[in-house]
Amino acid sequence: MRLMRHLAIMCLVTACATPARPFPLRAPFIRDRDLDPISLPCRPDPSEKEPDRQACAPREYVSPFIWDQLDNLVFARLSRALSLAVYGESVNVNSLDEPPDSAWFTNLPRASATAKDVTDDGAPGACKPEDILDTPDKVADGAWTIDRGKDNGSTLGFRVDVPGKGEYMLKSDEEGVPEQGTAASVIGAAVYEALGFNTTCEQIVFVRKSQFALEPGLTVTSNKGITTPFDDAALDRVLKTAAAAPGGYVRMHASKWLSGYVLGPFRYIGTRADDPHDVVDHADRRDLRGSKILAAWIDHWDAREQNTLDVWVAADAKKPRSSPGHILHYFIDMSDTLGQVINAPRDMQVRLGHSYEFDPGDILRSLLTFGIEERPWDRAKREPGRKKFGYYTARDFDPDNYKPFYPNPAFLRTTERDAAWMARLIARFSVDDIRRLVTFGQFSDPGDASYIIRTMVARQYVILKRYLTVLSPLGEVVSPSSDRICATDFARLRQLAPEASYRYTATQRGGGKAATLSPELGADGLVCFQTQ
Numbered sequence: 270m271r272l273m274r275h276l277a278i279m280c281l282v283t284a285c286a287t288p289a290r291p292f293p294l295r296a297p298f299i300r301d302r303d304l305d306p307i308s309l310p311c312r313p314d315p316s317e318k319e320p321d322r323q324a325c326a327p328r329e330y331v332s333p334f335i336w337d338q339l340d341n342l343v344f345a346r347l348s349r350a351l352s353l354a355v356y357g358e359s360v361n362v363n364s365l366d367e368p369p370d371s372a373w374f375t376n377l378p379r380a381s382a383t384a385k386d387v388t389d390d391g392a393p394g395a396c397k398p399e400d401i402l403d404t405p406d407k408v409a410d411g412a413w414t415i416d417r418g419k420d421n422g423s424t425l426g427f428r429v430d431v432p433g434k435g436e437y438m439l440k441s442d443e444e445g446v447p448e449q450g451t452a453a454s455v456i457g458a459a460v461y462e463a464l465g466f467n468t469t470c471e472q473i474v475f476v477r478k479s480q481f482a483l484e485p486g487l488t489v490t491s492n493k494g495i496t497t498p499f500d501d502a503a504l505d506r507v508l509k510t511a512a513a514a515p516g517g518y519v520r521m522h523a524s525k526w527l528s529g530y531v532l533g534p535f536r537y538i539g540t541r542a543d544d545p546h547d548v549v550d551h552a553d554r555r556d557l558r559g560s561k562i563l564a565a566w567i568d569h570w571d572a573r574e575q576n577t578l579d580v581w582v583a584a585d586a587k588k589p590r591s592s593p594g595h596i597l598h599y600f601i602d603m604s605d606t607l608g609q610v611i612n613a614p615r616d617m618q619v620r621l622g623h624s625y626e627f628d629p630g631d632i633l634r635s636l637l638t639f640g641i642e643e644r645p646w647d648r649a650k651r652e653p654g655r656k657k658f659g660y661y662t663a664r665d666f667d668p669d670n671y672k673p674f675y676p677n678p679a680f681l682r683t684t685e686r687d688a689a690w691m692a693r694l695i696a697r698f699s700v701d702d703i704r705r706l707v708t709f710g711q712f713s714d715p716g717d718a719s720y721i722i723r724t725m726v727a728r729q730y731v732i733l734k735r736y737l738t739v740l741s742p743l744g745e746v747v748s749p750s751s752d753r754i755c756a757t758d759f760a761r762l763r764q765l766a767p768e769a770s771y772r773y774t775a776t777q778r779g780g781g782k783a784a785t786l787s788p789e790l791g792a793d794g795l796v797c798f799q800t801q
Contacts, residue, residue: 298363301371303546306584306593325592326581327543330533337574341676342627356682359555365746373598374556375465379697393709394459396470400525405475405518411482418489418499424450425507436526447512449657450604451522452710457567457603459706464694467599470525473711475518478508530581530589534574535598538678544596557679559691565671566695566728568661570621571605572673607721608661619649619660626675655720663727668735689740692732696759700726733763755797762794777801
């Protein structure tokens with residue numbers, strides 16, 4: 270920041286196809302005000318136990334399971350077709366073309382973001398050591414109280430109240446694919462958290478039925494709106510779908526309930542009318558647009574608003590509905606990642622990531638070519654011995670054209686610069702970093718872990734080659750002293766081209782003069798310039 274008053278740097282890698290672009294001569298905006306507490310008007314919010322209760326926080330947003338899907342598949346498409354709106358680059362970026370720290374995303378130092386090892390403190394992703402649940406041999410019979418069934422989604426589960434630790438949602442794997450969904454939930458959340466997004470604490474747990482106690486009168490509502498009792502028989506059905514583990518236990522994954530006042534999902538477009546800090550259209554946010562490339566990397570095809578959550582964090586934690594406070598925006602439920610396939614015909618399964626559930630463009634293309642053209646899903650096949658991971662491979666992987674289950678408004682506006690920003694973040698992960706992340710999934714078969722590591726590394730290379738050889742691969746710009754400025758070349762760090770092919774130039778301007786600076790190349794992609 271000391272140098273920004275007098276220094277304009279133009280760095281160019283010869284492999285880059287675009288001309289050098291100087292950054293604005295101003296200190297970068299590094300922290301969004303949406304992290305500051307605000308006070309909101311109070312309103313009546315009665316409950317059975319507290320008829321006079323008030324809420325001084327934003328209102329809860331209810332997102333019906335079907336509505337968002339129908340809206341983005343049909344109505345939003347019609348709206349875009351009939352409108353003349355033109356979208357440009359992301360709005361929430363600073364003078365270095367990076368998003369500042371905000372209620373959505375935090376810029377993390379590379380070492381702290383990727384070097385965390387499961388053996389360091391036993392706490393994967395967003396978990397803290399005190400969040401880790403005890404092994405079943407240390408839990409007394411009836412110690413964990415089930416106080417809620419899991420209402421919707423493709424996997425079965427329930428919420429437990431763990432003494433001294435809080436509430437956790439426990440979910441099993443889908444039938445026929447043991448360990449896939451539970452591992453994907455933990456690994457996917459750890460990836461998002463390591464890059465700077467807000468996620469929940471996710472961990473693999475091993476349990477036995479006798480450690481649970483059921484609250485009487487519990488019910489659960491399916492995706493079809495059918496409500497049934499969540500009783501002992503329902504608990505048996507959940508545990509039956511869970512993978513068996515040594516010792517007579519079953520494997521599940523636990524998601525810690527977030528503290529604060531839950532407001533429901535955030536939308537990928539528009540703003541919250543009841544949050545004065547929410548002033549940037551969500552579809553114009555760099556962090557949400559760029560997350561398309563992250564979703565492509567780990568195949569988060571269910572990236573929709575129902576898998577997000579807004580939480581009001583009150584200054585007084587004992588009064589979650591009080592003011593002042595601020596909203597934090599979370600990404601939740603990554604169980605669809607790393608190759609989960611839906612309970613649907615194979616023709617739909619092989620299209621995940623390549624085509625929408627209902628895709629008029631692909632339908633028209635097939636009609637015009639009479640189906641003769643071979644498409645990626647025509648070549649899709651499962652890896653022998655790794656069928657639990659569906660069609661998660663690097664074969665035909667195309668991050669540019671990656672599509673979730675149905676259109677995501679922010680993903681539709683992703684630009685080259687949005688994608689290159691995310692590519693620079695993904696480039697932070699070394700093979701060892703990816704290996705540590707996959708360790709969180711606790712696969713019983715080492716071959717499963719090896720397969721996921723290989724596939725993630727291969728897909729990472731496709732992303733880096735696509736974007737960091739087109740736009741600037743330079744990131745992590747720092748000024749270690751008043752006369753020195755450095756950056757990391759992520760293309761060189763990940764060896765996207767031979768070392769001798771990289772060339773750098775930097776120009777210092779001031780006082781009507783311009784001086785060319787010579788680069789100093791260091792390890793780990795570091796390039797520095799000594800200023801005059």
